Amino acid sequence: MHIDPLEKKWVLISLGMVSLFISIIMVDALLHGVNAPSNVETIDSRKIHLSEEFAEDNLGVHIEENGDITVRMVAGRYAFFPKQIVLPAETKVTFRWVSMDVLHGVHMPMTNMSTMIVPGYVAQVESSFPRPGEYPILCNEYCGLGHDHMWSKAFVIDKEEWDASIAEQNTTSDTTADEESNNE
Amino acid sequence: MNDTSAKNLALSHMWVAFAAFIVACFMGEFQVLERSGLFESLTSISVYFASVSTHGVLMAFVLTTFFIMGFGYYTASNSLNVPIWNPKLAWTGFGIALTGVVMAAVPLLSGLASVLYTFYPPVQAHVAFYIGATLLVIGSWVWCVIMIVMFYQWKKDNPGKTVPLAMFATTANALLWLWTSAGVATEVLFQLIPLALGLMDTVDPGLARTLFAWTLHPIVYFWLIPAYTAFYVFVPKQAGSYLFSEEAARMAFIVLVVFALPIGFHHLYMDPEQAKGWKLLHGVGTFIVALPTLVTGFTVIASLEIAGRLRGGKGLFGWIGSLPWSNPMTLAVILSLVMLIFGGFGGIVNASYAMNAMIHNTAWVPGHFHLIFAGTTVIMYFAIAYYLWPILSKKPLASNSLALVQLWTWFIGMSIMTTPWHVLGLLGQPRRISSVQYNNLLTMSWEPYEILMILGGLILLISACLFFYILVKTQFGATTEIFAGEVEYAEPLHEVKDLPEYLNDFKLWNKVIAVLMLISFGVPILQFFFMDTYGSSAWGY
Numbered sequence: 001m002h003i004d005p006l007e008k009k010w011v012l013i014s015l016g017m018v019s020l021f022i023s024i025i026m027v028d029a030l031l032h033g034v035n036a037p038s039n040v041e042t043i044d045s046r047k048i049h050l051s052e053e054f055a056e057d058n059l060g061v062h063i064e065e066n067g068d069i070t071v072r073m074v075a076g077r078y079a080f081f082p083k084q085i086v087l088p089a090e091t092k093v094t095f096r097w098v099s100m101d102v103l104h105g106v107h108m109p110m111t112n113m114s115t116m117i118v119p120g121y122v123a124q125v126e127s128s129f130p131r132p133g134e135y136p137i138l139c140n141e142y143c144g145l146g147h148d149h150m151w152s153k154a155f156v157i158d159k160e161e162w163d164a165s166i167a168e169q170n171t172t173s174d175t176t177a178d179e180e181s182n183n184e
Numbered sequence: 185m186n187d188t189s190a191k192n193l194a195l196s197h198m199w200v201a202f203a204a205f206i207v208a209c210f211m212g213e214f215q216v217l218e219r220s221g222l223f224e225s226l227t228s229i230s231v232y233f234a235s236v237s238t239h240g241v242l243m244a245f246v247l248t249t250f251f252i253m254g255f256g257y258y259t260a261s262n263s264l265n266v267p268i269w270n271p272k273l274a275w276t277g278f279g280i281a282l283t284g285v286v287m288a289a290v291p292l293l294s295g296l297a298s299v300l301y302t303f304y305p306p307v308q309a310h311v312a313f314y315i316g317a318t319l320l321v322i323g324s325w326v327w328c329v330i331m332i333v334m335f336y337q338w339k340k341d342n343p344g345k346t347v348p349l350a351m352f353a354t355t356a357n358a359l360l361w362l363w364t365s366a367g368v369a370t371e372v373l374f375q376l377i378p379l380a381l382g383l384m385d386t387v388d389p390g391l392a393r394t395l396f397a398w399t400l401h402p403i404v405y406f407w408l409i410p411a412y413t414a415f416y417v418f419v420p421k422q423a424g425s426y427l428f429s430e431e432a433a434r435m436a437f438i439v440l441v442v443f444a445l446p447i448g449f450h451h452l453y454m455d456p457e458q459a460k461g462w463k464l465l466h467g468v469g470t471f472i473v474a475l476p477t478l479v480t481g482f483t484v485i486a487s488l489e490i491a492g493r494l495r496g497g498k499g500l501f502g503w504i505g506s507l508p509w510s511n512p513m514t515l516a517v518i519l520s521l522v523m524l525i526f527g528g529f530g531g532i533v534n535a536s537y538a539m540n541a542m543i544h545n546t547a548w549v550p551g552h553f554h555l556i557f558a559g560t561t562v563i564m565y566f567a568i569a570y571y572l573w574p575i576l577s578k579k580p581l582a583s584n585s586l587a588l589v590q591l592w593t594w595f596i597g598m599s600i601m602t603t604p605w606h607v608l609g610l611l612g613q614p615r616r617i618s619s620v621q622y623n624n625l626l627t628m629s630w631e632p633y634e635i636l637m638i639l640g641g642l643i644l645l646i647s648a649c650l651f652f653y654i655l656v657k658t659q660f661g662a663t664t665e666i667f668a669g670e671v672e673y674a675e676p677l678h679e680v681k682d683l684p685e686y687l688n689d690f691k692l693w694n695k696v697i698a699v700l701m702l703i704s705f706g707v708p709i710l711q712f713f714f715m716d717t718y719g720s721s722a723w724g725y
Contacts, residue, residue: 001431001687002678007482014478018471025537029464034538036453038460040711044718102307102723103389105454105545109612109626114541116455118389119306119720123456136624140545140614142300144307144725145229148621 037115037125045119048074048100061085063166069093075117076100078146080137086155088162089132097123105141108154116141129156189271190261191576193278195659197254198569200282201247202652205562208242209648211235216601216641220634221619232618233298233725240301241292243558245320246285248407251565252361253281253327255410256354258572260331262671263350263417264338269330277330281323288316298725300616302396303376305387306720311380314372321365331358339689346683349430350417350673353437357409359690360441363697364406367398367448379722386719390457391712397448398705401470405444407557409437411564415484415517418571420674422513425491428483430676434687436476436483442696443473446704453540462708463537469704470535477528484517490677512587516567519595520560527556530606545616548609555602563594566651573658574667582657586650593647601640604633 028034048054054074060082062070071093074081080097087093097106099119107114113127129135139150215235218226261268268274290312291297297313335355339347347355371392378384416433420426427433449466452458491514492503508514530552534540543549570587574580581587609615613630620627686692 001680001682001684002429003431004429004486004678006486007429007432007479010482011475011479014475017478018474021532021536022468022471025467026464028538029460035460036463036538036540037456038458038463040457040459040715042715042717045720046718102720103304103393105614107541107544107546107612107614112538112541114454114544116452116545118393118455118457120388120718121390121456134624136612136622136626138612138614138622140616142233142304142307142616144723145233145298148229148617148619151622153624 037123039122039124041122041124042120043098043122045099045101048098053096054098061087071095073097073106073152074100075104075106075139075150077102077144078139078150080106080139080150080152083152084155085153086157086162087129088159089129089156090159091162092126092128095123095125095127097125102143103141104139104143104150106137107140108135108137111135114140132156132158187258187261187267190258190268193268193271193274194254194258194572195576196278197250197257198572200285201250201254201565202569202655204242204246204250204285206648206652208239208247209645211239211242213638213641213645215239216634216637219618220638222635222638227619229618230295230298233300234292234295236616236618237298237300238289238292241288241317244301244403244407245317247562247565249281249320249324252357252406252410253278253324255413255568255572256327256331256358258576259350259354259413260334263348263673264334266334266338269334269337273326274330277323277326279323280326281320284316284319284321284323286316287319288313291316302400303371303392305376305379305389305392306723307725308376308380308722311377314376314380318369318372318377321369324361324365328358328362331355346680347688348673349427349433350413352434352688353409353413353416355690356437356441357406357413359694360402360409360444361406363445363701364399364402367395371395386721388712388717388719390455390717391709393452393455394458394705394708394712397451399448400451401448402444404553404557405440405473408561409440410568411520411561412437412440412480414513414564414568414571415480415520417673418513418568419484419517420487420491421672422511422571423488423491423508423517424494425487425674426677427674428486428490428677430680431683431687432479432483434683436479438687438693440473440476442693442700443469443476445697446700447473449704449708450535450537450540453537454544457712458708462704466704467535467537474528474532474535477524481521481524484521487674487677488514488517510584510588512570512584512591513567515588515591516563519591520563520567523555523559523563523595523598527552527560531556543609545614546609547605547613547615550615551602551605551609554605555598559595559598559602563591566591566594569651569655572671573655575669575671577659578667579658579661579663580665580667582654582661586654590647590650590654593643593650597640597643597647599640600643601637604636604640608633 054072059072064070075097097117099117104117106117111127115123115125117123133156135154135156137152137154217223218232257268291310297309299307299309331354375387375392379387416427447466447469449458449463450470453463489503492506495506497503497506608630611629
């Protein structure tokens, strides 16, 4: 069997390139936690409206007790619900997506917020948005003839603005509750 | 040897392939026009998605499968110098596959199967679509069996001899396809058809996607192997040279077949139903399968360099200019390699695990696979057709210069169409939308690229029509001239001696594939039977 020395050299160079790419990915994944969205977590898509976590009044942006931000969204033909959300810039946000019908995919252009939403599974992905602005939330998997129209919006605001509005909410929450009961 | 039977099989299969191709090209141009939103009268969401589904099925399943079968039949008979084993069975396979295509075409064209060629349950098509697709695959399995029988019969009759490279590659592809199609066949037979017939109430889309991913990567190598076969067995001879290394070619085919299979999860990087460890494992395999392509690039370019120098080319790059650019096969391989370099670069981005999030399901993805499949691969299908048509029909090629124009226009059209597609993907445009409905400033940056794509598509359509015309004119044109040429296979630069059996047989590699598949798909498939999963009921569209 004859293999030319030049060919052997090229195979070594090729192996070197491939190893370099694999090493970069491995270092990012294993040491820096840069991973694809991969929590294998099941949910009954036909009963999402009856589930505690994804019940209608529990959707959207939530500040957990430890201060973390979780966004719970339901994808259904043809929108992501709730249709508009407001998020702080420069803050870690955990998205939890479920589908109530067919396969969907979601991404926010110019960010790494991207995941498939497979019915029967909860798709969880973490992201943060360095720049404030209006970000469309787009369906990127064909889900039916209304697919073109499937999109929602996220408004990312300055972190200071966000903190101020949270502080305001906390101080006025008692009065708001009073006002609401007065209105009834 | 009387090889009429092989020639008829080859011509019949390839005509089905190219008929599907030309129909699908018209649909492609319609889609870029519709998608741009510039032509009010063309706007129809239901026609668009029926068209996209049909375009995908015709290009990815019909063009490829029929071309590969036709090319395989002729290669087997010609390179081994034996008649086709059991031609009746071969024609039966042809009949089954063609019936399947017609059966799937009816619901596709009437808008009852607008589920795209990737199926994606729980969205559900008419059951005839799934049964038709199944028949196409069953027809192709007949071809696989015939290729494998011919390979082993020849080995039995010629003990100790080296199987010709062309047949080695063809058999490798038959074997690859049997392994590859098992995933989607399982999905269709045990999930989609029972659901469409109402025998099952629900389907688990997570399992369906995992099974489809089994098929989705190696299928592209099934399409690509005829192109690589031409790279190795036709190109060096046509350029006036020798194959730089036949041993390297055989190794490339083996690594391609073995590592194309256990790596399908790079299509599921963004999916929730598989864990990250499995995705990383498949990601590593995805990079390994780049190796045979890097080796192929080297061997083919080295063979071309020898050709250029034999023709008097001097200096570091001077040999490129002295290549026979007016030979269709040589021109095609040069253009094919250029598109492979750019397409391969995009492929590395897609393969890069978490980086995939930036381009997943955006316009970048169809940009990538049009460049690498419709570009790199299909341009070699053209070159093979130009090479074989005079031999199969015994008439000279209608026009060499028109063939050159056709190859150039295909390359130019594909470059003009896929470059904006890649850019649109980076600008966040989703693939698979029929129009832009988002009320957002971002979408304004998309418009100029849509117009460029119409131009690219138009050039491609003209080029495709030219290709079809040249084949028709060659075979049915009024000429009394008889073409007496035969297929000439490239000779290796160094004679192949003492070839180890593992480079002349597949028994060992079958076992290696079985082990790798068990490792990479065993637990990921079994998990669906151990987890509490919830099925989804079927949805229309």
